[in-house]
Amino acid sequence: MLSYDLFALGAAACWALGSVTSVTPARHLGAFAFTRWRMAMVALMLWTVVAVTGHWRGFEPSYWGVMAISGLIGIFVGDTALFAAMNRLGPRRAGVLFATHAAFSAALGFVVLGERMSLQAFAGAVLTLVGVMTAIVLGRHKDETHAWEADRGHVGLGVALALLAALCQAVGSLVAKPVMALQVDPVMASAVRVTVATCAHFVLLAVGFGAARAQQPATARVLAQTALNGFIAMGIGMTLVLLALEKGDVGMVAILSSVSPILVLPLLWLQLGRAPAPGAWVGAIQTVLGTGLILWR
Numbered sequence: 001m002l003s004y005d006l007f008a009l010g011a012a013a014c015w016a017l018g019s020v021t022s023v024t025p026a027r028h029l030g031a032f033a034f035t036r037w038r039m040a041m042v043a044l045m046l047w048t049v050v051a052v053t054g055h056w057r058g059f060e061p062s063y064w065g066v067m068a069i070s071g072l073i074g075i076f077v078g079d080t081a082l083f084a085a086m087n088r089l090g091p092r093r094a095g096v097l098f099a100t101h102a103a104f105s106a107a108l109g110f111v112v113l114g115e116r117m118s119l120q121a122f123a124g125a126v127l128t129l130v131g132v133m134t135a136i137v138l139g140r141h142k143d144e145t146h147a148w149e150a151d152r153g154h155v156g157l158g159v160a161l162a163l164l165a166a167l168c169q170a171v172g173s174l175v176a177k178p179v180m181a182l183q184v185d186p187v188m189a190s191a192v193r194v195t196v197a198t199c200a201h202f203v204l205l206a207v208g209f210g211a212a213r214a215q216q217p218a219t220a221r222v223l224a225q226t227a228l229n230g231f232i233a234m235g236i237g238m239t240l241v242l243l244a245l246e247k248g249d250v251g252m253v254a255i256l257s258s259v260s261p262i263l264v265l266p267l268l269w270l271q272l273g274r275a276p277a278p279g280a281w282v283g284a285i286q287t288v289l290g291t292g293l294i295l296w297r
Helices: 001-019 023-029 030-055 061-097 101-112 119-137 155-180 184-207 220-245 250-257 258-270 279-296
Strands: none
Touching: 001 023, 001 061, 001 155, 001 220, 001 250, 001 258, 001 279, 023 030, 023 061, 023 220, 030 061, 030 101, 030 220, 061 119, 061 155, 061 184, 061 220, 061 258, 101 155, 119 250, 119 258, 119 279, 155 184, 155 220, 155 250, 184 220, 220 250, 250 279, 258 279
């Protein structure tokens, strides 16, 4: 089971790097255009891998519909809502709200799939979630003035979008779990999910949905940043999550992958040139201890 836990932690690392590298291109293009470009590029990457490996041959027709639904909920709605929230709240505050996807996942796994945790795993899960929340809520210096901490647009809408993204992430994983438990190829599964979500975005653009248009023209630099972000956060990160779901419980995978905000802290330190606030260190220690209890359960 340990290897599947490590897959989830690896996904958290990818998402942490992705959240930091997404801020500039997402605010340049807007949430919808950024997500559309990102998904289209990742879909091309994933299908190239599938074509080379030939793993599409073992992917049963019945799996397509399940992964398509998972992609529409978890990626099309979830990712778009998350980046829209980040554009309004910044990566730190959007991150603390999105981290609630672990609680949503654990609850849904318990109710729908009958997943259970040992006492040690439950204690580790609680400590991990409390640590993540503590680190983000108390992780800002009082005199912080960086643009990433500034509000852009309606704060209430940003909060609602972040919580919607968290719920969609949880439901998307729940839908994908039965298929991934059959140990299907995760790259092929990712390709289907991303492609369906990409098509949905292009439909919105084609029907003239105003928010789907780019806020500013795409530049070569922005597209390069978007491609790199997609490769790390979606191409690698999402595939690692699907690998973790092969044998890991939905709730446990979500809890371990929710530590990404903790991993964002040193990245923000490098970006802003300032160490995180003391509260961030307290939360980080709690998260490390909680993760340790889970890994050694």
